[in-house]
Amino acid sequence: MRVTVPASSANLGPGFDALGIALALYDAVHVEVVDGPDGTAEVSAEGEGAAAIPTDHEHLVVRVLHRTWAELGLPRRAVRLRCRNSIPHSRGLGSSAAAIVAGVAAAYELAGFALRDNKNLDQALHLAAAEEGHADNVAASLLGGVVIAWQDGDRFRAASLPAHADLHPVAFVPAGESATHTTRGLLPAQVPHADAAFNAGRAALAVHALTTDPSLLPAATEDRLHQDYREPAWPATIELVRRLRAAGVAAAVSGAGPTVLALPPRGELPNSAHSTGFTALHLPVDRCGVRVVSGRSQIE
Structure with missing residues (x-):
């Protein structure tokens, strides 16, 4: 399968850890389940940060993919990833959030669970935000548009709103x-x-x-x-x-x-x-x- 994830910008000034927006700059990940020991991975990458990221099971997308399968009660199957990264790393455009969302989305879809089902989407958001530590960036990459993120106790939540047509980030x-x-x-x-x-x-x-x-x-x-x-x-x-x-x-x-x-x-x-x-x-x-x-x- 192929997963495409947008960049994001969080806070937007006053909305610290609460507001975000998805931006049309994308990382793409091709994910394939392969024969091999459970929990292993083979990763190749090109583009932003390609020379500095792990090429095995320590890659962030793989770690999140395997953790999500564990949450769903499924085995951590061996995978092969091919990544094309366009989002600059460590610049405030949500590169880690995009990787996390890619891992969660791939895990759900490969497991046969429709990500856009409301119950699955809510749980996917929570898992992604728990991995990131806050929900604004992951919510934007997951849902698109303008997002408002918050917590109910230890549960991460978010809502997506349509951005005005005259926004030109x-x-x-x-x-x-x-x-x-x-x-x-x-x-x-x-x-x-x-x-x-x-x-x-x-x-x-x-x-x-x-x-x-x-x-x-x-x-x-x-x-x-x-x-x-x-x-x-x-x-x-x-x-x-x-x-x-x-x-x-x-x-x-x-x-x-x-x-x-x-x-x-x-x-x-x-x-x-x-x-x-x-x-x-x-x-x-x-x-x-x-x-x-x-x-x-x-x-x-």
Whole structure:
């Protein structure tokens, strides 16, 4: 089978660990069940990060695939993977979330369980989010469109909303990588009540702006909870966010950074937006989420 997974951008300014959007930049994985000892894998890859990823059962897609089969009460069959990666690694565009979603989706489909069945989809989302540690990126890659993610106790949940037709995302991708655990370590344990209230209002406004009235995006993408605290990790990223916003363009750090997500009107950027060290990628909103093209069930 072939699994195609979109990139994602999380937070979108004020929606820390809660808001995300799927972007039309894709990783593709061909998965085949083969003869061999259970739990083993053979992996080949091309594209982003191909030289640095494991080529055996330690590959993230394989690990998630096998764990999902275990959750479904199935054997961890031997597999062969061929990966074509287009999502930059460790840049804040959800590369790990895409790999996790690919593994979960492949596991369900190879097991003969329809991923888009509501019960299966809810469980698949929970398994993917539990692997990632939060649901915003995986929900976007799984469901497509604009997503709102939350937790009910220890259960991860998400809802997908249709993105407004006038959204034209642009990702400014730097050459340098970032690690989510490192940048999260810069966040304070407590924030002022006024800042929390500010972000609650802006996050609610962001849902409206992203789905109904994009003219409100400059205000709706303002943040006081996380971006400025992370400035020591990537000062050029924060400087670009501020420069874009000063030019009237809605902009925010994409996930854990260091990519910047901009949402310019009609997709048109001012001359002042271009920055040395960043590559601007015009990425339409992906509205479908993960796609699976499969044959007959392979797992018994």
